[in-house]
Amino acid sequence: xxxxxxxxxxxxxxxxxxxxxxxxxxxxxxxxxxxxxxxxxxxxxxxxxxxxxxxxxxxxxxxxxxxxxxxxxxxxxxxxxxxxxxxxxxxxxxxxxxxxxxxxxxxxxxxxxxxxxxxxxxxxxxxxxxxxxxxxxxxxxxxxxxxxxxxxxxxxxxxxxxxxxxxxxxxxxxxxxxxxxxxxxxxxxxxxxxx
Numbered sequence: 415x416x417x418x419x420x421x422x423x424x425x426x427x428x429x430x431x432x433x434x435x436x437x438x439x440x441x442x443x444x445x446x447x448x449x450x451x452x453x454x455x456x457x458x459x460x461x462x463x464x465x466x467x468x469x470x471x472x473x474x475x476x477x478x479x480x481x482x483x484x485x486x487x488x489x490x491x492x493x494x495x496x497x498x499x500x501x502x503x504x505x506x507x508x509x510x511x512x513x514x515x516x517x518x519x520x521x522x523x524x525x526x527x528x529x530x531x532x533x534x535x536x537x538x539x540x541x542x543x544x545x546x547x548x549x550x551x552x553x554x555x556x557x558x559x560x561x562x563x564x565x566x567x568x569x570x571x572x573x574x575x576x577x578x579x580x581x582x583x584x585x586x587x588x589x590x591x592x593x594x595x596x597x598x599x600x601x602x603x604x605x606x607x608x609x
Contacts, residue, residue, distance in 0.1 A: 424463035432467055566597045 431445045543579040
């Protein structure tokens with residue numbers, strides 16, 4: 415883990431807890447609860463230690479993401495190069511008229527691909543027009559409905575009434591049974607800001 419700040423004694427003790435892989439979340443929470451117990455004089459050191467650890471752990475997470483992205487790019491590049499080289503070698507064997515060749519400890523062969531045969535559909539083919547003449551070749555895919563959360567949020571923030579949900583209508587009174595809102599704003603959360 416990168417250390418952006420020199421670890422104070424308090425931060426070193428906290429780091430032992432936060433980085434200990436043998437502790438589960440409950441044990442870690444218990445240790446942190448004990449860490450909160452302090453006098454007024456200890457408060458600045460304990461809060462500073464926590465701020466240092468938050469910054470260091472976030473920096474570690476960022477570093478891990480950078481490394482993961484780097485390794486993902488390297489893996490994609492290596493696979494692309496391997497696929498390119500394999501395809502070029504297959505084309506070379508086909509051009510030479512060889513379907514199988516023993517080369518050192520390897521036997522290279524040009525094999526037929528299994529599974530369903532690939533199909534190309536003309537880019538200008540319209541499934542709707544095709545359905546008029548050749549219904550058997552077209553499958554109807556139902557439309558997918560999703561909530562527009564931005565519009566819902568805007569309406570809720572402006573206090574607009576949004577039709578709600580219910581368990582049906584009471585036949586005698588004509589009123590909704592168990593009415594409830596379709597959407598509601600959650601309370602705004604808070605976060606710790608460390609500068």
